[in-house]
Amino acid sequence: MRNKGLSQYFPMIRARNEIIGEINSNVKLQAVYNSWSDDQKETFLDICTGTKGVKMLYDGYFKEILSPEINPERLSNLLSVLLKRKVTVKYTLSNDNSRLGDELSLVITDIVVELDDGTIANIEVQKLGFAFTGERASCYSADLLLRQYKRLRDSQKSNFTYKNICPVYTIVFLERSPKEFKKFKDCFIHNLYTVSDTGLELNMLQNFIFIPVDIFLENLHNEGINGELEAWLTFLGCDEPEYIVDLIEQYPYFKALYQDLYDMCMNVERIMDMFSKELQILDRNTVKYMIDEYQEELDNVKLQLNDANAQLDKTNAQLDKTNAQLDKTNAQLNEANAKLYDANATIAEKDALIARLQAELGKKE
Numbered sequence: 001m002r003n004k005g006l007s008q009y010f011p012m013i014r015a016r017n018e019i020i021g022e023i024n025s026n027v028k029l030q031a032v033y034n035s036w037s038d039d040q041k042e043t044f045l046d047i048c049t050g051t052k053g054v055k056m057l058y059d060g061y062f063k064e065i066l067s068p069e070i071n072p073e074r075l076s077n078l079l080s081v082l083l084k085r086k087v088t089v090k091y092t093l094s095n096d097n098s099r100l101g102d103e104l105s106l107v108i109t110d111i112v113v114e115l116d117d118g119t120i121a122n123i124e125v126q127k128l129g130f131a132f133t134g135e136r137a138s139c140y141s142a143d144l145l146l147r148q149y150k151r152l153r154d155s156q157k158s159n160f161t162y163k164n165i166c167p168v169y170t171i172v173f174l175e176r177s178p179k180e181f182k183k184f185k186d187c188f189i190h191n192l193y194t195v196s197d198t199g200l201e202l203n204m205l206q207n208f209i210f211i212p213v214d215i216f217l218e219n220l221h222n223e224g225i226n227g228e229l230e231a232w233l234t235f236l237g238c239d240e241p242e243y244i245v246d247l248i249e250q251y252p253y254f255k256a257l258y259q260d261l262y263d264m265c266m267n268v269e270r271i272m273d274m275f276s277k278e279l280q281i282l283d284r285n286t287v288k289y290m291i292d293e294y295q296e297e298l299d300n301v302k303l304q305l306n307d308a309n310a311q312l313d314k315t316n317a318q319l320d321k322t323n324a325q326l327d328k329t330n331a332q333l334n335e336a337n338a339k340l341y342d343a344n345a346t347i348a349e350k351d352a353l354i355a356r357l358q359a360e361l362g363k364k365e
Contacts, residue, residue, distance in 0.1 A: 005241040006050035009248060009255065010262045013050040020045070022268050032272055036279070044275050048265045053239040053258075057125045057175050057213065060274035062236075064264065065257050068092045068113050074257065075113065079121055081229050082171060082189075082209055088116040112144065118166035120148055125173045133178050133210070141170045141206045169207045173236065177212035188216035188233065213237035225250060 007013045023029045033041065046052040056062050066075050072089040080087050093112040111123045122144050145168050153160045174181070184190075189211050194204035216233045220243065225234055231251045234243055248255040265271050 005245055006053070009245070010050065010259060012262050012266060014048065014265070016045055016049045016051075019048050019268060023272075026269070029269060029272060032276060040279060044272070047239075047275075048268070048271065050241065050262070053241055053244040054261055055175070055239050056236045056261075057127065057173060058274075058278050059125065060278060061261060061264075062125060063111070065260055068111060075111075075123070077253075078232055079113075079115070079123075079171075081232055082211075083121075083169070087119070089113045090116050093120070120144060120166060120168040121171060122169065123171045123173075125175070127175045133172075133180065137170050137172060137208055137210075138206075141168060141208065144168045144170065145205060165205060167205045167207060169209060171209045172211065174210065174212045175214060175237065177214055181210070181212040181215060185215065186219065188212055188219060189229070 023033050033044075036044070043052075047054050054061055056065060065071075066078065068075050068089050069092060076087060076089045079089070091114055093114055113121050113123070115121060122140065124140075145165070148168065149165055152164050156164065181190075189209065192208040192210070194202075194206065196202070211233065213233060213236060216230070217237055220230070220234060220238065225231055225243070225246060228251070231247060231254065234247050235254050235257065238244065238247075244258070248258065264274075
């Protein structure tokens with residue numbers, strides 16, 4: 001049976017038995033399907049039958065529905081909302097597959113586009129938040145800025161000046177955000193840029209936008225969809241049919257985007273291939289995520305050990321100082337004892353002399 005909530009808007013949504021029947025009729029598809037876990041099978045069928053919607057943060061879906069080559073106006077609209085100004089995607093820039101040599105990056109989607117004003121935007125999707133979020137984003141941004149510098153320098157040659165370099169934006173959607181973001185329960189968009197503590201204004205070029213989608217979804221369940229930004233985040237992160245229905249009723253613009261998705265689901269072989277690739281990426285990145293987690297724990301243990309060693313060194317230094325003071329005190333005590341011994345000997349000698357003199361005096365009397 002089809003999900004009535006979504007099928008009334010998208011009548012091409014197919015029933016569960018239709019999809020399973022098509023899979024079972026094809027040996028290749030059946031082999032792929034049987035290689036999945038029961039949970040993975042259910043997730044796939046839920047997507048195709050409309051039992052649940054689709055989180056567009058899946059790499060394949062994001063790139064298909066928001067393709068800057070096929071539908072650049074869609075990505076332009078999203079970026080306009082995020083940058084709070086009207087922008088247009090001019091074209092896609094070649095992505096560096098060797099990105100900083102990080103072959104196991106947790107980045108799922110990585111799209112680099114140039115906007116009509118020359119601004120460079122790097123849109124990333126991370127299924128799993130990782131350790132060192134700020135450090136990694138800084139490195140990626142620096143890499144993006146350096147590639148722009150090299151490209152302009154090579155093309156403009158002697159006419160090149162640093163004034164020609166445009167701002168770069170690193171925009172990161174986090175499906176499961178790291179612990180640093182959990183402290184900000186009511187914030188689901190973070191803008192970071194360079195400012196001076198004195199009020200000095202310079203044209204610094206690196207900008208960052210972090211969007212913890214999981215935190216937005218918690219707010220969505222309490223507050224509903226309020227505004228265009230939240231409409232986009234609902235589209236990207238929410239798979240609950242009732243919210244999708246609310247979204248396309250409040251913002252009909254998104255209906256065409258979902259339409260494209262469910263048209264894709266008509267091709268079972270293609271959508272299964274996309275889903276399989278997502279599972280492979282997620283498996284790979286789960287391993288990398290765990291490595292990062294363990295590395296951070298190890299770094300913390302090492303830091304605690306270093307602190308303990310420093311405290312031990314301090315204690316030992318204090319002990320050495322105390323022992324030295326004790327040695328000095330003992331020496332002083334020994335010296336005092338020696339003087340006391342000499343004084344007692346002198347007193348005994350004087351007492352003996354007095355006793356002898358008294359004895360002699362008694363004889364004379």
